[in-house]
Amino acid sequence: MWCIAEIDAEYRKKMYKVLNLYEEEYNLKYPVICFDEKQKYFISDVKTKIPMKPGSPEKYDYTYKINGSANIFVAVDFKGGVRDITVTDRRTKSDFAHYIKHLVDNVFPKAKKLRIIMDNLNTHTYTAILENFEFNEAVRLISKISFHNTPKHASWLNIAEIEINIMDIECTGRRIKDKNTLTKETKAWCEKRNKNKSKINWNFTKKDADKKLYKYYTKS
Secondary structure: OOOOOOEOHHHHHHHHHHHHHHHOOOOOOOOEEEEEEEEEEEEEEOOOOEOOEOOEOOEOOOOEEEEEEEEEEEEEEOOOOEEEEEEEOOOOHHHHHHHHHHHHHHHOOOOOOEEEEEOOOOOOOHHHHHHHOOHHHHHHHHHOEEEEEOOOOOHHHOOHHHHHHHHHHHHHOOOOOOHHHHHHHHHHHHHHHHHOOOOOOOOOOHHHHHHHHHHHEOOO
């Protein structure tokens, strides 16, 4: 946010839309879902670790070996205290489309419509769904969702970024050697967060935005 010298009308329009959604009262049938993704590199140790013991943390050498990577999809209903973490090999249009179907049918099956906040990555489109499902199925899925993009260079507006930061601190921020381990550990972490109905309190409003950012606003 602080790297932007000017905030034009298009930026403000998208920012206000997201902030207005965040201010709404929680509605189980129309939840606001924040979505993002993160690449995770698999790292193995070159030298054997020294395991932790009472009074001494685990120790490992600074040298390591990269053994590929995976993608982590993160979706969070921050007011309902529900999130989903799914590990995939890649983050293609097909991966995105099938993940949206997973959210609709498995994670939030009782919702009439998911209002999904996300960035402007070129895979994040309704077209991705049309290209990867039979027409009637694609139409069904699209009828159950609405996409709301954050402005460009405004990842700070996406609450999924906060969830990912918490995940990194508590789970994925250390060395993980392979996809199987990553999948097991993110699943366990996600289940614990959901069991506790962990929520995120967002207090930055449209009024706050105007007060804090008005000096960057342009007329166009």
